[in-house]
Amino acid sequence: MALLRSIATVGGYTLLSRLTGFARDILVAGTLGAGTVSDAFFVAFRFPNLFRRLFAEGAFQAAFVPLFAGTLETDGPEQARLFARRAFSVLALVLLVFTAALEVLMPFAMIVMAPGFDAVPGKMELATELTRIAFPYLLFISLVSLQSGVLNSLGHFAAAAAAPILLNLTLIAALVGFTPMMETPGHALAWGVFAAGVIQFAWLAWHCLRAGMTIAPIRPALTARVRLLGRRIVPVVLGGSLYQINLLIGTILASLLADGAVSWLYYADRVTQLPLGVVGVAVSTALLPLLSRQLKGGQWEHARHNQNRALEVALLLTLPAAAALMVIPGPIIGTLFERGAFSPADTAATAAALVAFASGLPSYVLVKILAQCFFAREDTAMPVRIAAAAMAANIALNVALMQVWGHVGIALAASLSNWGNAIALGVVLHRRGQLGLDARFLERLPRIALATVVMAGAVAGGTLVVADLLAAGDPWRPLALAALVVVGAVVYAGVAQVSGAARLGEIKAMLRRGEPATPGPIPPDP
Template sequence: MRAFSTVGSFTLMSRILGFMRDVLMAQFLGAGLAADCFFVAFKLPNFFRRLFAEGAFSSAFVPLFSRILGRDPTPTSRHNARIFAQEALAVLLPILLVFTGLMQAVMPWAMLVLAPGFADQPEKFALAVDLTRLTFPYLLLISLVSLFSGILNGLGRFSEAAAAPILLNLVLISSLLLFHDTAIMTAKALAIAVSLAGVVQLLLLLYGAHRMGFSLSLPRPKLTPAVKRLLTVMLPVALGAGMTQINLMIDVILASMLPEGSLSFLFYADRLNQLPLGVIGIAVGTVLLPHLSRTLAGGSAVEAIHHHNRAIEFALFLTLPAAFALAIVPQPLISALFQHGAFTADDSQATAWALAAFAAGLPAFVLIKVLVPGFYAREDMKTPVKIALLALVTNLVLNLLLMGPLRHVGLALATSIAAWLNAALLYLNLHRRGQFALDARLKSRLLRVIASCGFMAAVLFGLDHFFGAGRGASKAMQVGQAALLVVSGLGVYGVASLILGAFRLSEIKNWR
């Protein structure tokens, strides 16, 4: 819990700064041509980042690195872990350099795949290519950040890796404040700032590794047994991560064929949906993976199952009320955050519907982040791949069925349904093998959490109905209403949870 609070608090700071960034982006970019082009340009390096760096590489590297360290690291195990990290860096860096250069050369053809709907608009297509060439070096930099984050996380130090996204948002916010004369200028400044932020993040992680005594040299690339094992483990993880990222890319491709602004509506809705996902799901998963790996290395399977139950209990305690709230009152939240400047009331409404659809799958998104470490910690990389492939096919079919009648909202809803299928199959596979089962405490707490969410939902629905007639009269009123909804929801959920026994104050005190 202490490790989660570290990761979660830094992630929360990053998300708050991310909202400030998104508010400025909504003001200066709006939801038009320049915004669509930048969001595509930001998507492509992030696609490969999540696929290789934070997906395949991190998920494979952290368990292997943690097992080499052992449950109680010794000087010998630390030395062996450092050698493994250096060997991994020596192989990773040249691959990234070659791949980055290749993508710069073939970017126009890559854009035809990524955003085919832009092809019949030469100005839009050219801008998207230019912006993506500016953002793509971020992949190289953030992949190195991922390596050093894995080292620090394996050592049980989470602060630098969790703080790195804060620097990204600070750099992007600075570019928005300095360069916003036109939407095109803003988009180009943001694209340059993305790669610059990667440099700043890497410097922070290098400093953190140095403080922990893990400065790395760069030996000649060799396929040592440890590196071969890393690559063997990475392959199925890359396929699994690829399924998730392909799901997201399918949404981008299909959204580019919908009316202008659809990509932007999905982006802004996903940003709000990502707040609880990042603060809760990613934070719990980040802490859980090295912890489970070390626990299983010590031979304590029963203890691992216990900790997995507590991780899910804690994650759902925070996630379910967020999902209820985002689904019930998306409009006032979107209006308060984004509706000003180039972002209109119609844009708010379109974004709110997408947010409600994403919120329906929020618990599933978080559960996936918490369940997958149960496989990776046991070095089972293939099962999540098979499940992700089935979810990918489901998402594609639902996209094609729903985008006609529901447009961009159908894409968001399809993503949520596919996420629930993914989470359910992950749980069933762990349960069938005897590697995880819901214990009595989790079952009892879950029912109490759902009941508490019901009370909160009723209050939010009533307040939203009461505010309905006067919403939008002024920006101050929008912000005030949204703030009151947030405070009221938190208060009602907290009191209801305490009365119903969804949590106890003594447990929170013991986390310190």
């Protein structure tokens, strides 16, 4: 399994997922607009996704993958399959009970999720109906998370990475093809969410079958390893809850500021999430099963090597992305959003928030990678403790900095607290003897920084050249922004090649080859 090849696979499909997601959002906005039906659908869509983010994605993957990959490495595929089937059966049973209970209690849950809907006749009832249709998505997407963990541990990343694309395509098809048959477009989308869960589950079930790892349900049993899985999920769920609380607190504080502050932060965060989602998800997804198997197999030196390469690739991609977002925030925000009710003043306010968010972009990716170094060692508790401290720091910084810089202070607080999170994770790993920066990383880092600075200068200079086009509006503004992106990418790639920050031939070789042979005896991590 080549780490860079796996990162490229996951990153490519994640980027395609983000692009189809943008297309989906544009179509939904054009069809539903902003009103009762759109509000009801977004609540119906977010409700199962809230539990998915808490339980199915980070928590389950972080706890399941090291146990499955370790069993695969030490006990063989049959024992690994048996563990996966037991985990699948217990998870399915728990989710069936949970889903059935929420379906019954949905009217009461809606009072908590959207209390203001009662002010509009019929809106609460519509939201409840749509959420009941969409909520079983949680059952299927949680089982998809288990299937993804199995495939990733086997080195098959493409199918799991492509699964979110199916969600976007299914919602587009539902909106276009089934709206005339439904009471509202919201009903078509809600049934599309339900169908997308089934389709994603069937997609990965087929790929598990092709990989020789069919995960058929058996009689649920709380074996020792399944109980261990449950105990390890709990801390990561708490960590996910902390993240959601952080977002909620930031939104509440922003609502106390100028009208529009919540929206400015939302749009700035959406732009930051594109490189974060592609790079962070790709690197962390590829790293966890690889590290888990190497650590369980005693390949300590290879594990250290791959930790360093993951950090190197992350900084190689995120430092220039962060620099570009900080150098040309205005053209980016203006090109994406400045039309209709989104004014030049909104662009300026959002661009300022984007600079603050972008300053923390590398740290967000580093946190994802460093947390996987703990999870691969079956430690799910320490990253959560550090995240709790970072959350407390974020709240304090929010309150302090918003007094000086308003909504920009809230964005800057998020970046600063996340840098603290990344540094703390790295320090703990280093003190444990589980993270050491090798000579190659220390040699490449200043070269990556040099390439980033030169690229930023070239983009800033290019902005002056195309200033008139950037002010001309559509279609010249998008063309000018695309030209700046191309210039930045070419300059960065050229300087990286010349300086040795990254060489094309080396990247091609890393994409082709797999992991090296198992080394001789090496002392284990302390």
